[in-house]
Amino acid sequence: MSEAKAQSLRQSQSTLHTWSGLLLGWLLFAVFVTGTIAFYREGLNRWMRPETAPIADPMRVVAGAQRYLQDKAPDAKSWSFYVPDRDAPGSVVNYRPQPKAGESGGGRRRNQTLIGAEGKPVAARETRGGEFFYRFHFDLYYMPVIWARWLVGIAAMFMLVAILTGVVTHKKIFRDFFTLRRGKGQRSWLDGHNATAVLGLPFHLMITYTGLVTLMVTLLPWAASAAFDKHSDFYDALYPEAPAVERANKPAPLVDLTALVRDAEQRLGGAAGHVEVTDPNDAASRVTIHLAMRSQLSSRTPKLTYDGTNGKLLWRSPPQGGASVTAGAMIGVHAGRFGDHWVRLLYFLCGVAGSVMVGSGLVMWTVKRREKLPDPDKPHFGFRLVERLNVAAVGGLPLGIAAMFWANRLLPVGMAGRAEWEIHCLFLAWGASAILATLAPPRANWVALTSLSGVLLAALPFYNLVATGNGFFAALARGDGLIAGVDAALLVFGIAFLAIARRVARHKPAGRRVRRRDRAIPAAAMAPAE
Structure with missing residues (x-):
């Protein structure tokens, strides 16, 4: 390929890279930030319930869940709970009452109660915890889920295009990774953007593509429709269940669930996850136990069904086909539940790099174009709109998280x-940031929002020290590194935001570069020839 054609290709890819990154960049930033936080959702679930204690023995929680449900709803249609890992605050248990006349199946699930480390209900504060960030990064909020998933899916496709075209556009991207020029305006933003892009490039490609795989049934439903007459048939093939049995209406005591969980873990070769009991204390009762997602790479885990009266194994999920295994592995890689603490930390750091990459790309758009404006001090409406949306999205979301x-x-x-x-x-805090972005100059907004975010985040660990009895030093003393790590991370990010605010406040814009065609013609050149 000639140099001219290569240059033309890079220019076309640069345009595609710029606009694919900008048009849904604000949504992508929110998805990246909340998805990154979701890698530690279990830790946040417990951090946001300071009344809970770390779990030393998950089987103690399982036994407590059975006692509670046996006392609360012995004749329910079904019980359901998760076997917690050591990072969880406990196990949320619920039950489905027997259907009323004319109903098919059980009624709505009720009585979501948290069973703590001691095997007893815990009077913990009501919170969505880290689950909110996990659900928000693909379901958003205040809107129908199907619309949200379509919107996030389209944004992910834009992201994939932006990543691939970015590699083509920046022919010296790997060399520029080792160059970081400070205080150089547009060049500094580009260096930072390149560094975070190249540092996590394999992760960014993986997390974006596998994110699209998680939404494939929503984005591409035609394959399932072509292969199956009914949508329910598709899910029955993908998630098979043991044959259903009718309630016998003959009392029979339920077996010890802890014994079944231990047996299932031996048969499945990993920790148990979800447990569901249908028709407990009836002669037709069944107990289904799933392998925990953290026990294998694929998110589509096998399960076993036992007779609830004698503990006999009745059914085992059949082996999955190649397509299902591949899709499950991609979803598992995306979620990262299979990894230990070091793998999860690596995911988190790469997610932070991705968030910085998206945020710096949005800011770079305005920095780069301001220098090309006829009058940078009086930009047109479109430029001012993007500049203020950057402040609202990139500066407002961290403040909203701190407020939460x-x-x-x-x-x-x-x-x-x-x-x-x-x-x-x-x-509300995020919305207030957006309103502020329309009222004050962008630079003042950047300083105000990053300063406030930094103060609120950095102050949280100190508040925990004096107000909750579950602060950094108390967590370290009992060997609870997860809670101590959350407090440490809040302090680090708080200091980082304060450093950004200080940097922005002290920044002095470089003088406008005079374009070649704008330069004054020397007087000697204007003098008449002799």
Whole structure:
């Protein structure tokens, strides 16, 4: 390929890279940030319930769940709970009552109660915890789930295009990774953007493509429709269940669930995850136990079904086909549940790099184009709109997250709708940032928002020290590195935001570069020839 054609290709890819990154960049930034936080959702679930203790023996929680459900709903249609790992705050148990006349199946699930490390119900504050960030990064909030998933899926496709075209556009991207020029305006933003892009390039490609795989049934439903007459047939083939049996209406005591969980773990070769009991205390009762997602790479885990009266194994899920195994492995790689603490930390750091990459790309768009404006001090409406949307999205979301964490600590524990109000506080703070972005100059907004985010995040660990009895040093003393790590991360990010605010406040824009055609013609050149 000639140099001219190569240059033309890079220019076309540069245009595609710029606009694919900008048009849905604000949504991509929110998805990247919340998805990154979700890698530690179990830790946040417990951090946001400071009343809970670390779990030393998961079987103790399983036994406590059975005792509680046996006492609360012995004749329910079904029981359901998760076998917690050591990072979880406990196990949320619920039951489905027997159907009323004319109903098919059981009624709505009720009585979601948290069983703590001691095997007893815990009076913990109501919160969505880290689960909110996990659900938000593909379901968003305040809108129908199907619309949200389509929107996130389209944004992920834009992201994949932006990554691939970015590699083509920046022919010296790997060399530039080792170059970081500070205080050089547009060049500094480009260096930072390149560094975070190249540092996590394999991760960014993986997380974007596998994210699309998780939404494949939503984005491409035609394959399932072509192969199956009914949508339910597709799910029956993908997630097979043991043959259903009718309730016998003959009392029969339920077996010890801890014994079944241990047996299932031996047969499945890993930790148990979800447990569901249908028709407990009936002669036709069944117990289904799934392998935990953390026990294998694929998210589509096998399961076993036992007779609930004698513990005999009745059914085992059949081996999956190649397509199902591949899709399950991609979804598992995306979620990263299979990894240990070091793998999860690596995922988290790469997610931070991805968030910085998206945020710096959005800011670089305005930095680069300001220098090309006829009058940089009086930009046109479109430029001012993008500049202020950058402030609202990139500067406002961290403030909203900090507000949510503080709401978790300060809202009354017994408040009705407490979990929803924690989330409302996030969006109220984010919305206030957007309003502020329209009223004040962008530079002042950047300083104000990053300063406030930094102060709120950095202050949280100190509040925990004095107000919750579950602060950094108390967590370290009992060997609870997860909770101590959350506090340490909040402090580090708080300091980072304060450093950004200080840097922006002290920045002095370089003088406008005079274009070649704008330069004054020397007087000697204007003098008449002799």
